[in-house]
Amino acid sequence: MSSASTKLIDSSSDDRFDFTCRSEMDACLAAFDKNCDGKLDPNEFRQLCKALFRDSTGQSYPLDASVADIFNLFDVNADGQIDRDEFVYCWNNWIKIIVKPISALLVIDVQNDFICGTLDIRNCPAQQNGEDVIEPINHLLDSVDFDAVFYSHDWHPEDHVSFVDNLHLRKLHESSPIAGNNAKLYDTVVFDGDPPMVQRLWPRHCVQNTWGSELYKDLKVVDNAVKIYKGTNPEVDSYSAFWDNSKLTDTKLEAQLKMRNITDVYVCGIAYDVCVGATAADAIVSGFRTILIDDCCRGVDLLDIEKTKRNLTKNHGIIVSSNQVDALVKGNDRRPELGYKLALNLKAMKQPAPKEVN
Numbered sequence: 001m002s003s004a005s006t007k008l009i010d011s012s013s014d015d016r017f018d019f020t021c022r023s024e025m026d027a028c029l030a031a032f033d034k035n036c037d038g039k040l041d042p043n044e045f046r047q048l049c050k051a052l053f054r055d056s057t058g059q060s061y062p063l064d065a066s067v068a069d070i071f072n073l074f075d076v077n078a079d080g081q082i083d084r085d086e087f088v089y090c091w092n093n094w095i096k097i098i099v100k101p102i103s104a105l106l107v108i109d110v111q112n113d114f115i116c117g118t119l120d121i122r123n124c125p126a127q128q129n130g131e132d133v134i135e136p137i138n139h140l141l142d143s144v145d146f147d148a149v150f151y152s153h154d155w156h157p158e159d160h161v162s163f164v165d166n167l168h169l170r171k172l173h174e175s176s177p178i179a180g181n182n183a184k185l186y187d188t189v190v191f192d193g194d195p196p197m198v199q200r201l202w203p204r205h206c207v208q209n210t211w212g213s214e215l216y217k218d219l220k221v222v223d224n225a226v227k228i229y230k231g232t233n234p235e236v237d238s239y240s241a242f243w244d245n246s247k248l249t250d251t252k253l254e255a256q257l258k259m260r261n262i263t264d265v266y267v268c269g270i271a272y273d274v275c276v277g278a279t280a281a282d283a284i285v286s287g288f289r290t291i292l293i294d295d296c297c298r299g300v301d302l303l304d305i306e307k308t309k310r311n312l313t314k315n316h317g318i319i320v321s322s323n324q325v326d327a328l329v330k331g332n333d334r335r336p337e338l339g340y341k342l343a344l345n346l347k348a349m350k351q352p353a354p355k356e357v358n
């Protein structure tokens with residue numbers, strides 16, 4: 001194996017790589033082209049994947065059948081070989097991103113009301129303490145070189161639909177499991193509308209420009225961070241930092257991430273099974289490789305937290321602890337799940353538009 005390709009694939013140093021050199025790509029192709037025919041067959045490609053997907057100690061991750069799917073994606077002419085032209089696409093759109101991801105941290109709703117205010121999650125069924133996220137998030141911000149950091153704020157007007165004390169302001173739909181006079185805190189009702197809207201009733205919280213909606217005082221706020229405000233439409237709740245629950249209002253988070261060429265989105269904050277989970281789910285749908293930082297999240301209900309985790313991994317996101325984040329951001333810990341997710345995104349982008357029916 002040439003030294004250039006060894007450097008690329010055996011990345012256990014802290015160096016970021018220079019991809020401007022085309023010969024590095026050719027050196028990599030040559031290194032895994034064992035029979036020297038200028039192409040990669042499925043077995044040669046598998047060896048490349050074994051070298052690519054390694055943890056920060058250099059240990060290869062076990063590979064599953066998804067490697068064959070990935071091979072087929074890059075073997076555009078389906079001749080059973082990845083030739084040089086096909087490898088150029090693979091290199092530019094897949095290998096380079098896996099080795100050198102561009103990473104954003106999303107800190108979700110670490111606000112007073114959820115930690116020590118009107119919606120203090122210690123009073124919720126899981127009885128978790130939102131303050132526990134502060135130290136590990138601050139440590140990440142101090143020690144990991146993210147390419148961008150975003151802080152979301154739940155940011156409601158006074159007449160917001162989610163507040164239990166605003167129930168009298170709107171009509172319930174006949175399908176609502178609970179009638180207006182009987183509804184109480186944390187119940188789920190259905191509001192009248194086209195279409196009718198399911199809504200859980202929360203205490204009044206995170207009202208715009210109040211103490212409750214401020215970020216918690218001990219949370220570190222880094223320079224050049226971007227603040228995202230959600231739940232600003234009185235008629236619809238917004239758990240995700242990307243979209244409201246009815247997909248009517250776009251917070252522009254996706255556009256801001258894409259403007260910065262972000263490939264990998266790390267999600268943490270409060271509440272794990274509500275706004276953090278919804279944000280991570282939308283990040284996946286928007287095509288980002290998505291990483292949830294378990295010890296930097298606290299939630300409302302233990303069963304719902306488990307459901308959030310299952311949903312994420314089912315959709316090719318990963319769950320890590322905060323001490324694993326630095327190696328992932330540096331491209332020294334390269335997970336096959338995230339590589340597969342990226343390949344699926346490329347495949348979706350390549351699907352031809354549906355033909356018009358005459």
Ligand SMILES: [Zn+2]
Nearest residue numbers: 154162206231
């Ligand atoms: Zn809210």
